[in-house]
Amino acid sequence: xxxxxxxxxxxxxxxxxxxxxxxxxxxxxxxxxxxxxxxxxxxxxxxxxxxxxxxxxxxxxxxxxxxxxxxxxxxxxxxxxxxxxxxxxxxxxxxxxxxxxxxxxxxxxxxxxxxxxxxxxxxxxxxxxxxxxxxxxxxxxxxxxxxxxxxxxxxxxxxxxxxxxxxxxxxxxxxxxxxxxxxxxxxxxxxxxxxxxxxxxxxxxxxxxxxxxxxxxxxxxxxxxxxxxxxxxxxxxxxxxxxxxxxxxxxxxxxxxxxxxxxxxxxxxxxxxxxxxxxxxxxxxxxxxxxxxxxxxxxxxxxxxxxxxxxxxxxxxxxxxxxxxxxxxxxxxxxxxxxxxxxxxxxxxxxxxxxxxxxxxxxxxxxxxxxxxxxxxxxxxxxxxxxxxxxxxxxxxxxxxxxxxxxxxxxxxxxxxxxxxxxxxxxxxx
Amino acid sequence: xxxxxxxxxxxxxxxxxxxxxxxxxxxxxxxxxxxxxxxxxxxxxxxxxxxxxxxxxxxxxxxxxxxxxxxxxxxxxxxxxxxxxxxxxxxxxxxxxxxxxxxxxxxxxxxxxxxxxxxxxxxxxxxxxxxxxxxxxxxxxxxxxxxxxxxxxxxxxxxxxxxxxxxxxxxxxxxxxxxxxxxxxxxxxxxxxxxxxxxxxxxxxxxxxxxxxxxxxxxxxxxxxxxxxxxxxxxxxxxxxxxxxxxxxxxxxxxxxxxxxxxxxxxxxxxxxxxxxxxxxxxxxxxxxxxxxxxxxxxxxxxxx
Numbered sequence: 001x002x003x004x005x006x007x008x009x010x011x012x013x014x015x016x017x018x019x020x021x022x023x024x025x026x027x028x029x030x031x032x033x034x035x036x037x038x039x040x041x042x043x044x045x046x047x048x049x050x051x052x053x054x055x056x057x058x059x060x061x062x063x064x065x066x067x068x069x070x071x072x073x074x075x076x077x078x079x080x081x082x083x084x085x086x087x088x089x090x091x092x093x094x095x096x097x098x099x100x101x102x103x104x105x106x107x108x109x110x111x112x113x114x115x116x117x118x119x120x121x122x123x124x125x126x127x128x129x130x131x132x133x134x135x136x137x138x139x140x141x142x143x144x145x146x147x148x149x150x151x152x153x154x155x156x157x158x159x160x161x162x163x164x165x166x167x168x169x170x171x172x173x174x175x176x177x178x179x180x181x182x183x184x185x186x187x188x189x190x191x192x193x194x195x196x197x198x199x200x201x202x203x204x205x206x207x208x209x210x211x212x213x214x215x216x217x218x219x220x221x222x223x224x225x226x227x228x229x230x231x232x233x234x235x236x237x238x239x240x241x242x243x244x245x246x247x248x249x250x251x252x253x254x255x256x257x258x259x260x261x262x263x264x265x266x267x268x269x270x271x272x273x274x275x276x277x278x279x280x281x282x283x284x285x286x287x288x289x290x291x292x293x294x295x296x297x298x299x300x301x302x303x304x305x306x307x308x309x310x311x312x313x314x315x316x317x318x319x320x321x322x323x324x325x326x327x328x329x330x331x332x333x334x335x336x337x338x339x340x341x342x343x344x345x346x347x348x349x350x351x352x353x354x355x356x357x358x359x360x361x362x363x364x365x366x367x368x369x370x371x372x373x374x375x376x377x378x379x380x381x382x383x384x385x386x387x388x389x390x391x392x393x394x395x396x397x398x399x400x401x402x403x404x405x406x407x408x409x410x411x412x413x414x415x416x417x418x419x420x421x422x423x424x425x426x427x428x429x430x
Numbered sequence: 431x432x433x434x435x436x437x438x439x440x441x442x443x444x445x446x447x448x449x450x451x452x453x454x455x456x457x458x459x460x461x462x463x464x465x466x467x468x469x470x471x472x473x474x475x476x477x478x479x480x481x482x483x484x485x486x487x488x489x490x491x492x493x494x495x496x497x498x499x500x501x502x503x504x505x506x507x508x509x510x511x512x513x514x515x516x517x518x519x520x521x522x523x524x525x526x527x528x529x530x531x532x533x534x535x536x537x538x539x540x541x542x543x544x545x546x547x548x549x550x551x552x553x554x555x556x557x558x559x560x561x562x563x564x565x566x567x568x569x570x571x572x573x574x575x576x577x578x579x580x581x582x583x584x585x586x587x588x589x590x591x592x593x594x595x596x597x598x599x600x601x602x603x604x605x606x607x608x609x610x611x612x613x614x615x616x617x618x619x620x621x622x623x624x625x626x627x628x629x630x631x632x633x634x635x636x637x638x639x640x641x642x643x644x645x646x647x648x649x650x651x652x653x654x655x656x657x658x659x660x661x662x663x664x665x666x667x668x669x670x671x672x673x674x675x676x677x678x679x680x681x682x683x684x685x686x687x688x689x690x691x692x693x694x695x696x697x698x699x700x701x702x703x704x705x706x707x708x709x710x711x712x713x714x715x716x717x718x719x720x721x722x723x724x725x726x727x728x729x730x731x732x733x734x735x
Contacts, residue, residue, distance in 0.1 A: 074698035074699060077698055081486050102488065102701055185587065198678070198682050200679070258588075258590055259573070270573070390700060391700065394699075405594065405596075406595075407595050407685065408683075416506065420507075
């Protein structure tokens with residue numbers, strides 16, 4: 001054979017082979033989720049076998065891509081603006097208003113939404129329903145309800161009953177004082193209560209939500225109102241909520257600005273109490289603090305007889321309007337969130353199920369952690385869905401920081417937060 | 431030579447010259463085109479956006495005139511960002527410049543391991559700002575950071591650093607000085623080596639002390655270098671973003687929020703591109719104004735011996 005013929009055949013093969021390979025290749029569905037320990041449910045996307053059954057049945061490849069939580073919202077928006085976004089987004093439900101404002105998400109089909117809302121437990125229904133049965137995604141299993149977690153050994157050491165957490169704010173302050181430890185120079189080496197005061201404003205507000213709502217204040221007057229309304233943060237309740245921690249910082253000296261990550265501090269044993277996602281402590285404790293004996297309860301209330309308040313939050317599987325493979329994306333989400341998959345995954349990852357029928361099955365029926373959570377769920381409050389919510393959170397988070405960093409008085413900080421939050425609500429309503 | 435042949439020579443020369451000019455433009459065309467696409471076009475687009483309410487995802491652009499700029503005047507967060515940026519610029523430019531000059535004077539004489547030390551001082555400049563900032567974030571950690579550990583060893587109380595709204599900006603400034611001093615040192619070193627040795631020799635013969643030689647010869651003759659460093663560092667300082675984003679995210683309580691970070695947030699968290707564009711325009715005008723002022727002012731003090 002002539003050399004030129006050999007070359008021609010080789011080149012032809014070079015062109016034909018990739019085409020053939022590509023033609024036979026499975027379609028790819030991308031899923032974006034937050035990296036790290038931000039939410040317990042996200043860690044499961046690293047499991048290579050999670051989607052195996054779906055991939056085989058539907059001849060698709062599911063590519064789960066981890067993004068940094070702090071910049072994930074911006075990346076999603078930039079991807080949407082660039083018309084190159086994932087097919088499935090696993091997103092924080094507090095981001096939903098921002099995405100709705102830009103009309104970025106596909107709603108769940110009405111019939112599917114109706115079926116889901118009828119089949120899930122009450123707290124999941126609360127989280128999933130964005131008014132009149134409209135859903136913008138499927139709430140993940142193992143939803144967040146914020147709770148007080150405490151170190152039982154520290155309690156014993158301080159002469160406190162390890163099975164009795166503080167129930168009122170006065171008890172809370174008293175316990176925190178007793179649990180705080182100092183070195184010879186007077187520096188705090190262990191805080192009685194760790195606070196979150198730096199980083200994303202959303203995170204700061206989430207971790208103080210229990211005090212704000214527990215004291216009668218509200219981030220937005222009507223949590224189900226999409227447009228308009230006003231903030232109710234600059235009220236006696238809002239002021240009391242900020243003053244509580246300020247007093248713990250300045251008067252009791254039972255907390256400190258030097259321990260900025262409450263969960264990490266708690267798991268490291270340098271904080272005796274913290275209030276954040278219980279599901280996160282449940283997931284991280286076996287790896288990071290295997291010897292830690294901890295308790296979980298609702299956050300304390302201003303005075304005896306008040307109703308406790310907590311955040312009910314979670315993450316959502318949603319499909320952006322600009323996704324390239326919408327049909328397959330919904331198929332994947334519906335498969336992942338079916339009753340059978342819900343039971344299988346919750347059992348595997350020790351998370352709380354969503355379907356009512358699964359709560360009646362073992363191990364959930366008799367598991368103390370899950371049953372404990374079930375007692376707490378009714379006190380969980382869903383975050384507002386107002387389109388100006390991002391601005392409300394930023395304003396409130398900023399006010400909290402200013403007060404605790406002694407940049408402004410409680411009155412001045414909340415007055416400014418009220419002005420900025422109402423401005424954000426009004427701007428978003430236009 | 432006849433008139434006809436003179437004309438032909440001139441025509442030939444003109445053609446050659448035109449061809450040379452064409453070749454020159456062809457060679458710089460790729461850079462100019464890329465510059466136009468990636469620098470000029472976005473800048474013009476930003477200017478236009480600043481007069482609009484921009485809803486990028488919905489493709490809606492509503493002309494609102496100067497409303498975005500008017501909003502800036504009453505926005506307390508932007509005002510704080512502007513103040514923080516100004517404090518940052520006023521601190522970092524002279525500190526980094528002076529330290530760079532002192533190091534350059536030191537390295538202008540020969541001593542053992544000089545090249546090694548030069549590399550040590552220059553290496554922060556070639557390190558990724560984000561990577562370096564992440565390391566410094568850990569160094570500043572109140573409980574575990576090496577800075578507090580060292581302070582404790584010498585009997586100084588541990589500091590909250592990035593956790594404190596009064597210390598966070600100084601902490602960022604310290605990082606930025608560490609990052610930029612090496613570059614200033616190299617530029618000044620090049621400037622120093624351009625000063626003729628005879629001036630120093632003549633001054634020494636005349637009995638001038640080292641300090642006097644420094645102030646009377648070195649500083650004035652380094653005026654062009656100083657102008658460059660002032661302008662360059664000022665422009666960079668006004669646009670500070672990376673280290674603030676990584677180290678503090680603008681907190682605590684917006685105490686380290688700077689203009690570029692604020693406009694990033696407006697654009698990508700609040701999705702308010704028009705307002706972010708207005709902030710960018712204000713920043714551009716400030717940088718341009720200060721650069722012109724510095725340039726004009728520094729020309730007065732340039733001397734030649």
